[in-house]
Amino acid sequence: MPTPIDVFFSYSYKDESLRDELEAHLAALMRRGVIRGWHHRKIDAGDDAQAAIDEHLEAAHVILLLVSADFLASDYCNELEVKRALARCRAGEAQVIPIILRECVWQDAPFAELEALPRNGKAVTSWAVRDEAWKDVIIGLREALPRKSPGEQPPPDPPEIPEIPRDNPFQKRGALKLDKPSYVERTCDHELGAALERHPLVVISGDYEVGKSSLLVRTHKQLSRSRSTCYLDLQSLRTDDVNAFYKRFFELVRRQFGKADDWVDLAEVADRQPIALLLDELGHLTPDVARLFVPSLHHLAVTYEQSVRVVVCLPCSIHEFLAARGLHNPKHRDGWLAIQVEPLSDAGIDRLLSLLPHPAHKVARAHRSEIIRMSNRHPRAIQCICYELFEAARAGLPAEVLLARLGDKRHYG
Template sequence: MRKKVFISYSHKDEAHREDLEDHLSMLKRKEIISIWHDRKIIPGDDWKGSIDENLDSADIIIFLVSPSFLASSYCLDVEVKRAIERHAEGSAKIISIIVRPCDWHECDFSKYQAVPKDAKAITLWENKDSAWLDAVTGLKKYITEFTTRPPSKEILQAESPVTVSVDFNRWLKDTEIVLSHRKVDKVLLSDIYVIPDVEFEREFKEKEINISEADTVYKEPGFYLILGEEQQGKTSFLKKAFFELASKGITPVYLDATGITKSDTDKLIEKRLTKQYDGPILEKLVDKQRKVALIDNLDEIGLNEKYRNIFLENLAKEFDWIICTCHSAFNYIRTEVPALSKYTACTLLGLGNFKREEIIRKWIALGVEESINENDLYSKCDELKSQLNTVIKRNIVPPKPIYVLMLMQMFEAYAQQNIELTSYGHCYQQLIYQSFEKAKINGREYEKYLNVLTEISWHIFKLGEGLNRHQIDNFFLEYEKTYLSVDKMEILEKLLAHSILSEKHGKIGFKYPYIYYFFVGKKIAEGFAEDPFIKENVDLLLERLHREDYANILIFITHHTKDSWVLNKINEVLGSLFQEQSCATLTKHQLSFMDDFMKKIPDLVLEQREIQNERDERNRSLDAMERDRSATTYDDADAPLDILSSINKSFKGMEIAGQIIRNRYATIPRDALYQLANSGAATGLRFLDYFIKISDSSKSEIIKVIEQMLSEHPHISDKEIEGYAQNTYLHLTYGVINGVVRKIASSIGSKEAFEVYDALSKQENTPAYTLINQAVQLQFTRSLHIPTIEQTKERLKNNPVCLRILKEMVIQHIYMFPVDYKEKQQLSSMLGISIRGQRLMDHKKAGKA
């Protein structure tokens, strides 16, 4: 049986740790041992939890003893202390390797075996390889002779000798969906699971949204009701809770309410415990504080209202800690269950930006934890996250864990198979086919169901709302005038039962937006050439591009057709927006009104920031903004004022242009790509020209408004108010210029079509296009190419505003990705950015020493 080796060492002895691994390579190849040390921790993971977990599961614990090791509080006070406890229990073996001379003989671990021969430090040997050979020869003997503890069932309870049964443990680790990964044969739940966020129920609407990590419910005893839609991860969460509770010496019992038909809890619990644990267990459950009931699918329990309540009351007599899950719809009737009145309710949320990045990191690092470096990890993470965000954005596809995992698999499979993707059309189509499989629709009937859904979507689009039952009957009557007859009841039953269609408030519509957009786009793409009515509706979509749903339908049209009419229509719309304006050039002359302001603002400094912390903070901010946006209620169908409509259409149009560029770069001719990129960039810059001119002409009015707001502060003089107001105005103006340049780049940018933006920058030859080109390079290649930045800086010399924007772009990149200290020095010298404190921060990144 392969034995696990844990290496405890100071990071100042990193080279010695690498030498040791080299000399143990044959044992690894023969699968006699596996090796773990803290360099295998993925950035962003819980490092202490990872160390504790691997230290507790190791068979052989090796200390690389040196003065640095003895000086490390963490090594001596935490790792050595726990290792000695495990050695005393007989569950692990301690072996010390003396790598550098030091006074280790008085340490607690000095009584255990030490190598090499005579405990002579590795560095004192004349030949280093001979020293390591001697040390490893001794290690082999101890590794071979040491008898490992009997194989555990993986969940050992700290205060109880009972263990989880093999079969139940296998189910706990199972993801219950087929996941294929390029590096591992079988993906386990623990490999990719991230704890979701939950929103706790609020007593009053005006209170702040109470959002916490879902693990709150298994950290504090109580009665909890967790609500979530289908495939939201409710069962997976209970599996995670089971693992975590059991590891703390608490005895959880899992009950699937779907199969419960009796309210007698005693027999039910006894039966489940017998299946879930090995050995005698009932006598260990006397203490109510040391056990937890995990009830899954409470809404599907096989008891009537009366006995469902009795069942819950009986549970409450046995357990002080109960965690139940149920479908979100159960929330409407839970007040009818008196026993649930004492429960705290919370709703499982989809994976936001923060959680998506966490699951992406786990997926990318899976199987290569030992070899992947930070730069590759973050670069691949951002690339995959960008793809996911394109598909999931604004809840087109629900951000449920299962969808995120399925999409990551698809991206990987398409990349390997070199499948041509038209704006992620294959992803949406595959998701729909998987829904068909779940509904047990025969493959030969796919075309029939696809056609019915296409026609239903078009009917709903024309009406502007879902169909009531009478309208559904009429729809099928009309359908059968054109197409062969279908079994209306069978089709509706399957589509409604498997989350393709849904019925709310007496109206039948599509469960998820992506299915609706997919089929409306399909109808328009297939009928545009022949149906004048469809052409009229395309013009309507373009006219109301500011609407979220219309913009998304246009994007989905590009999934279904490569015809040039789509590009021509989008170029026409983009060209019509702010057509009275010229493109903002952002020359020194155009921005001269900001010269004095730029002289007064402080110089930029690279601060001490940890990359993962910075990325986490950014993702949390994005999540907060998205929650605020979704909480804002407005009727998107109402046409806003002309100017607001034009602004909205400009940014939506740029996004559509960028989607087409990113996903059809290989099949669209170079000239068409150039025209599309130019149309998008020019639209954004015409808006920026409009903003700068209107802002400059309204400067005095804006400053007066700001002054009026500041005048309410009694301790500011009139002169100070005037100065603050002018600075505030210029800050806002600078912020918009900076933000629009970056928005243009993120909207139309593409990693694959970079030469298009380079050509565009050279052709237009203005500071604005130079900045856009540089922003695209940083955002989509995710690398700092110093010669390119130097060229950009040279083009922008004597332009304080644009140089400032360039510096901010570079600093933001350094905060988000690992950058070598020498490169930072080069950039500091080139751009005049202070890097005070950076050397100290880079040294500290090594961790313990």
């Protein structure tokens, strides 16, 4: 089966509804595996957003510029995405196709020399029948698409051990990605789901490496169905400098919610639509940053309790965190609902071990008590152990090697 042609959508967030319409009209090509579309809304929670955008922009065979006045006014779209797209186009690495969504003076843009769609550059929203405009766009795209994706490779040889799945279901580092089947639901999952229906302020607490971040990733997926959601790993921000922290924080928030240069803007967003802020690693905030950030965050959630949800992760209670940062005002302690993330139960551990292929499963079952002792029932440690056992079994290593992997602290410490 031919490799799908990767298509990158560059657009202003204000044109998101038009991008959705275009995707609907492209669905037949996607379903047949002719193309594979990507845009920033497909970034997984916990991923580095900028790195993901850069990666897909560099890998795309076709780059669609969804043009409107807002697109032309966006510094981000023009200074980063358009410039790089045109550079790749000039180098023969990718096709760039402007699609005129709304009437605007695009003829002065740097991509004006490219042939635009719909025909004659007539904006999609200017057509009397919108579907006819999209039909014209799709016909033009089909004619412009390369017959096969560049660098298409022959299919890989079948695996030597067919009974072992190709993809390792376990993960050694970071929040567990959504496509990994090794996530184990616990009581905290259901408690959090119920809490988010009623409480504007929720703190997920528990030991280090007990699975708080992985739970937050799944909360992001759940909430994004009903509200605009922004997931941030605060550890990746400059937590030692107040100005640098705030600058980066609102840059990232702005990508999800639109205009949000400060707390006043964010409050205006919350007044218009339901939003959620999911903040991992709140404990990395220094006292100087926390004393400014947490009261503002608390005020936003309490003031707009119907439309705002704030979920944070901490290795301690919210009261311990506030006291350690010098936040002694009692009102900042009010309103937080605590969700405790507990270690894995026996059933949860057995669920993970059941994903191991034979003979790794046999070895793990025989040494189950040792795995529990080494991991202290923490999901990440068990994930690491199972990851290494899976890889060793896939390589066809004998049982004694599997046992050695099981006892090596480098694989779970």
